[in-house]
Amino acid sequence: MMDSQEQTLEQERNIQQPTAETEQNALQQHERKQYQNKQEVLERVREIAQSDEAPQKDEVDYLKTVFYKLHTAEREAKLKDYIANGGNPDTYQIVPDETEEAFKAEMSIIKERRQKLFLEQEQEKQDNLQKKLDIIEKIKAMITSPEEANKSYKDFKALQEEWKEIKNVPVEKANELWRNYQLYVEQFYDLLKLNSEAREYDFKKNLEKKTRLCEAAEKLAETPDAISAFHQLQQLHQEYRETGPVAKELREEIWARFKAASTVINKKHQQYFDERKAQEEENLTRKTALCEKIEAVVKEDNKNSNDWDKHTKAIMELQAEWKTIGFAPQKMNVKIFERFRKACDEFFKNKAEYFRNRKEEYKNNADKKRALIEKAKALQDSTDWKSTSDKFINLQKEWKTIGTVPKKMGDLMWQEFNGICNKFFEAANAAGAGTRSAEHQNLNKKREIVEQLKALTEQAGDDLQAKVQKLVAEYQAVGHVPYKEKDKIYEEYHAILDKLYKTLNISSAKRRLNNFKDNLKQVAGRGENALDNERARLMRQYEQLKNEVQTYENNLGFLNASSKKGNSLIDEMNRKVQKLKDQVQLVREKIKAIDSNKQQ
Structure with missing residues (x-):
């Protein structure tokens, strides 16, 4: 009867119990x-290696995993810092870590101790197996007859106690060994006829012990920790198996009670792993996302760089979120991590x-800018003001064509280069200090010319343009004015001059356009393709004027950047640009006039 009970219990345990790998994973967490x-x-x-405690494989593996996880994270952080500070990852060298070397040394000691302990345990199991086989043989020898069983009762009880004291045996032999032992124990009790009082006493004691085991198993249902309850139940199983039989009429009843209590714990244990499995599947889904x-x-x-910074921040946020998610299923945990890591x-x-x-x-750009700085240094003490000014302007123009360098370095290089340029131009300005008196006279002359130009804004007539050109020529013939007054008189002069030119250009343009429109019929009368030829000529003129405007504007941009104060060249170029733009507009209107004439 006990043999069938134990087989049933063993089958149930095999069905309910998760794999060792899953159990180990759960216990670690x-x-x-x-x-x-x-x-x-x-x-x-180090504590494990240098103590007398037996190294536990689960903990040793866990410690190794944690150490190298921390070690890898630390090494990656150092590499990122190295790259962020401008280092070349191809030449990066990993520095030996003293902590890692110490860890390997201690782990080597633990490995040797575990190997030695394993061999000792295996030998102990073999010795225990032989001892239990010897006990079974001794019990078999006692059950040849009722008389022999009665006479050997005390020896039998001693063998039972000895059996309990012997612990681990090879796993693959455990069940068969137990079934044989239980079989001969029950046969011994069945032959124990004469000493019924002793037999009944044993049955009673065994019933009391098995009842206590049932009560302990039932109480485990109140334990909130399913894993702990399950492991305590395994100890109760062991004790139940080591306890002798009870009276035949009670064997089914006590077995059913113990089995029912075991089933409750096993179901809770299984439920824990089912919930854990569901959570791991959810973790896998989140990690996949x-x-x-x-x-x-x-x-x-x-x-x-801004794009890289933005995406680096996004990556780091995803990495931080990853750390908040628990394990995925064991078969996928490594694969999903490798995918994320890749x-x-x-x-x-x-x-x-x-x-x-x-x-x-950056290096190439920095080299080019350093070369310009050296050229500027070579020119900074020159007193050939006109020629050297042009050279400095060309250097400034070339500086603008060079790409960027790191901001901090770029600021320093620009400060040095710009300082050299400013030093030269300040020296050039100071060179004309002896002409201050003449400059004041020139200032007065320019003011008189400006006033005359202002008076012309109220006049009209065909000779207006000639008067303006005469005053412009006089203004340009006047020499330098005081530096502090230069911008003010410049702005007044060009403000009134722009106003006059606008008036002249508009009226002149209108007259030219009207004359052109009046002559279109004469042009058309020259032949079938005369208008098309005239339009083609105007288109060529239009493109040419546009290119000239673009060239002047580019030059103006450079001159303005190199010298905010400017000079007479800039004034003249501004007027030329405006005049060209007016011509562009006039040509455009002429082309429109031809197109309208052809559609009529």
Whole structure:
């Protein structure tokens, strides 16, 4: 009867109990201490290596995993800092870590101790197996007859106690060994006819013990920790198996009670792992979504540093979220992490490549700007003011064509270059200090000319343009004025001059356009393609004028950037640009007039 009961219990345990790998994974998360740094892990490993306690495989594996997780994160952080500070990842060298070397040394000691302990335990199991086989043989020898059983009762009880004291045996032999032992124990009790009082006493004691085991198993249902309850139940199983039989009429009843209590615990244990499995599946779904997000970020086009900074921030946020999610199912946990890690590595590899190329570009630009600084230094003491001014202007123009360098370096280089330019132009201005009196006279002359130009704004007539040109020629013939008054008289002169030119250009343009429109019929009378030829000529003139405007504006932009104060050249160029723009507009109107004539 007990043989069938134990078989049933063993089958139920095999159905309910999760795999060892799943159980180990759960226990690691359920019980393991959380270490903050490598030093804490090393101290625990050293404690295990140097103490007498038996190293537990689960904890040793856990410590190794945690240590290298922290070690890898620390090494990656150092590499990122190195790259961020301008280092070349291709030449980066990993510095030996003393903590890692100490960790390996202690782990080597633990490995040797565990190997020695394993061999000792295996030998002990074999010895225990032989001892139990010997006990079974001795009991078999006692059950040849009722008389022999009665006479050997005390020896039988001693063998039972000895059996209980013998612990672990090889796993693959345990069930068969137990069934044989239980079979011969029951046969011994069945032959124990004469000493019925002793037999009944044993049955009573065994019933009391099995009842206590049932009560303990039933109480485990109140334990909130399903894993702890399950492991306590395994100890009760062991005790139940080591307890002798009860009276035949009670065997089914006590067995049913113990089985029912065991089933409750097993179901709670199974439910715990079912819920855990569901949570791990949900974690896998969330981690898969993060992998898809980070892979999408990797595919984004990064055109400049701002793009890389923005996407780096996004990657780091995804990495932070990843850390908040628990384990995925065991068979997928490593794969999903490798997928996530691969995407992160690809992003930072591409980023390093971008900044490596940009660093080379920065270097080339910096070399070019340093060359211009050296050229400026060679010119800064020259007293050939006109020629050297042109050279400085060309250097400033070339400076604008060179690409960027890192901001801090660029600011320093610009300050040096601009300082040299300013020093020269200040010296050039100071060179004319002896002409101050003449400059004041010139200022008065220019003011008189400005007043005369203002008076012309109230006049009209065909000779207006000639009067304006005469005053402009007089103004341009006047020499330099005091530096502090230069901008003011310049602005007054050009303000009134722009007003006059606008008036002259508008009226003149209108007359020319009207004359052109009147002559269109004469042009058309010259032949079938006369208008088309005239339009083609005007289009060529239009493009030519546009190019001239573009050239002047480009030159003006450079001159304005190099000298905010400006000079007479800038004034003249501004007027030429406006005049060209008026001509462009006139040509455009002529083309429109031809197009309208052809449509009539």
